[in-house]
Amino acid sequence: MNRKIDDLGHKRLPVFIILALAILLIFVLISASIREPHPLKPIEGLVVKATAPIFNFFHESVALVSRVWRGYIYLVGVQAENERLKMRAQENLSKEALYQETFLEKERLRQLLEFKNQAALPVTGARIIGFDFSIWFKCAFLDKGANDGIKWGMPVLNAAGVVGRIVEVYPDYAKVLLLIDRASAVDALVQRNRLRGILNGVGASRCFLRYIHKNQDVQVGDVILASGLGGVFPRGMVLGTVTAVDKKVPGLFQEVEVEPAADYTRLEEVLVVKTVQSVLSKP
Amino acid sequence: MWFFYLILGFFLFFLQHLIPFPADLRLDLLTLFMVFVSLRTDFIVAVVLALLFGLILDCYGLAPLGLQSALSLTAVVATALLRRRLNFLYVLPQIAGVAVIMLLQGLVMVGLLHLLLPVPVVYPAMLRQACLQLGVTALSSPIVLGLFALLEKGWRRCLRRKSRRSVGEG
Numbered sequence: 001m002n003r004k005i006d007d008l009g010h011k012r013l014p015v016f017i018i019l020a021l022a023i024l025l026i027f028v029l030i031s032a033s034i035r036e037p038h039p040l041k042p043i044e045g046l047v048v049k050a051t052a053p054i055f056n057f058f059h060e061s062v063a064l065v066s067r068v069w070r071g072y073i074y075l076v077g078v079q080a081e082n083e084r085l086k087m088r089a090q091e092n093l094s095k096e097a098l099y100q101e102t103f104l105e106k107e108r109l110r111q112l113l114e115f116k117n118q119a120a121l122p123v124t125g126a127r128i129i130g131f132d133f134s135i136w137f138k139c140a141f142l143d144k145g146a147n148d149g150i151k152w153g154m155p156v157l158n159a160a161g162v163v164g165r166i167v168e169v170y171p172d173y174a175k176v177l178l179l180i181d182r183a184s185a186v187d188a189l190v191q192r193n194r195l196r197g198i199l200n201g202v203g204a205s206r207c208f209l210r211y212i213h214k215n216q217d218v219q220v221g222d223v224i225l226a227s228g229l230g231g232v233f234p235r236g237m238v239l240g241t242v243t244a245v246d247k248k249v250p251g252l253f254q255e256v257e258v259e260p261a262a263d264y265t266r267l268e269e270v271l272v273v274k275t276v277q278s279v280l281s282k283p
Numbered sequence: 284m285w286f287f288y289l290i291l292g293f294f295l296f297f298l299q300h301l302i303p304f305p306a307d308l309r310l311d312l313l314t315l316f317m318v319f320v321s322l323r324t325d326f327i328v329a330v331v332l333a334l335l336f337g338l339i340l341d342c343y344g345l346a347p348l349g350l351q352s353a354l355s356l357t358a359v360v361a362t363a364l365l366r367r368r369l370n371f372l373y374v375l376p377q378i379a380g381v382a383v384i385m386l387l388q389g390l391v392m393v394g395l396l397h398l399l400l401p402v403p404v405v406y407p408a409m410l411r412q413a414c415l416q417l418g419v420t421a422l423s424s425p426i427v428l429g430l431f432a433l434l435e436k437g438w439r440r441c442l443r444r445k446s447r448r449s450v451g452e453g
Contacts, residue, residue, distance in 0.1 A: 032348070137346055
C-alpha cells in the first residue's frame with residue numbers, strides 16, 4: 001500500500017497521469033505555436049486581454065501609493081526645490097526665444113534643401129505595461145493596439161532613440177521586439193564616416209554592429225544611426241553608441257559592440273511612429 | 284488557498300517587471316513561487332499553477348507557448364523529487380535545492396531552444412546572466428520563501444477570523 005502512496009500523500013497513478021498530461025499539453029502548445037502562422041495566436045490575445053487589467057490594477061495601485069507618498073508625505077526640500085525651479089523657469093524663458101529662432105532657421109534651410117521632414121513624424125504615445133523578463137528573449141508590451149491604429153512593423157522610439165519595432169498586434173495591446181533581442185537586425189550606419197553595417201541584438205543589454213571590415217575606421221564613442229534602408233526605422237534615428245571595438249577576432253570583420261541609446265531598464269513611455277511604411281511583409 | 288496563490292502569483296509576475304535590478308541581475312521570483320507552491324500545496328494545484336503562469340509568461344514574451352510552462356513544471360517536479368532528499372525547512376538545503384532546480388531549468392531551456400531555433404542559443408553573456416540569476420535566486424531563496432510563508436500565514440489568519448465572525452453572526 002505504501003508503495004502506491006508518494007510523499008505528497010497522493011496515489012502514484014493519478015500523479016503520473018497528471019504529469020504525463022501536463023507534458024503532453026506543453027509539447028502540443030510548443031509544436032502548435034512554432035508553426036507559421038500558429039493557430040494558438042487568438043489564445044495569446046485572450047490571455048493578454050484577460051490578465052492585462054490585473055497588471056494595470058497593480059500598476060495603478062503602486063502609482064497611487066507613490067503619488068501619495070511623494071505628493072503628501074515625503075515633502076522634504078520641496079520649498080527649496082520650488083525656489084530653484086522658479087529661477088530656472090526664468091532662465092528657460094530667455095533660452096526658449098533663442099531656440100525658437102534657431103528652430104525656424106533650421107526649418108527654412110530644410111525646406112530649401114527639400115529634405116524630408118522627419119521632425120514631424122506622426123506618432124502616438126504608448127505606455128509600457130510589461131517586459132519579457134527572461135534572459136533569452138527581449139520584448140515589451142504596450143497598452144495600445146490595433147484599435148489605436150498600431151500596425152505590424154511600426155518603429156517604436158523614445159527621446160533617446162530607437163527602442164524596437166512592433167511584432168505582434170492585439171486589439172488593445174502590442175508587442176515590441178527590442179533592439180537588444182537576438183532576432184533584431186537593423187541596417188545602420190556610423191554617423192562620423194557613414195560606414196554601413198547591420199546592428200544585431202545579442203540577448204544581453206548590448207548590440208553588435210556586424211559586417212564592418214577590419215580596415216575600416218570605427219572608434220569608441222561613434223554614434224550609430226538607422227540608415228533607413230530597411231524601410232522600418234526613419235533615417236537618422238539614433239540607435240546607440242560604440243562602446244568597444246575588437247579587431248583581433250578571427251575573420252574578415254571587426255567586432256563592434258554598441259550600447260543602445262534607449263535605456264531598457266528605465267523604459268516607461270514610448271512613441272510609435274505611425275506613417276513609416278514597412279517594405280517588409282508580415283510573415 | 285487557491286485564491287491566495289493566484290493573487291501572489293499575479294503580484295510576483297507584476298513585481299518581476301518592477302524591481303530595478305542593476306545590470307540585468309535578476310531574482311527569479313516566479314521560480315521561487317513555484318517551489319513554494321510545490322512545498323505547501325497539492326501536486327495537482329502546483330502543476331495547474333505552473334501551466335497557468337507559464338502560459339501567461341509566454342503570452343507576454345517572445346517564446347513559443349509552452350516553453351515557460353515547461354520551466355515552471357520542471358520547478359514543480361524537481362521540488363517534489365528533491366523534498367524527499369532535502370529538508371526545505373533549513374537554509375542550506377533550501378539554497379542547494381533552488382540552485383539545483385534552476386540548473387535543471389537552464390538545461391531544459393537550452394535543450395528546448397536548441398531544438399526549436401535554427402540559430403545558436405547560448406552566448407557567453409547569456410550564460411553569465413543565467414549564472415548570476417541562479418546565484419542571486421538561490422542565495423535569496425531562504426528570505427523570499429520565508430516571506431511567502433509569512434504572507435500565507437497572514438492570509439490564513441484573516442480567513443480564520445472571517446469564518447469565526449460569520450459563525451458568531453449565525
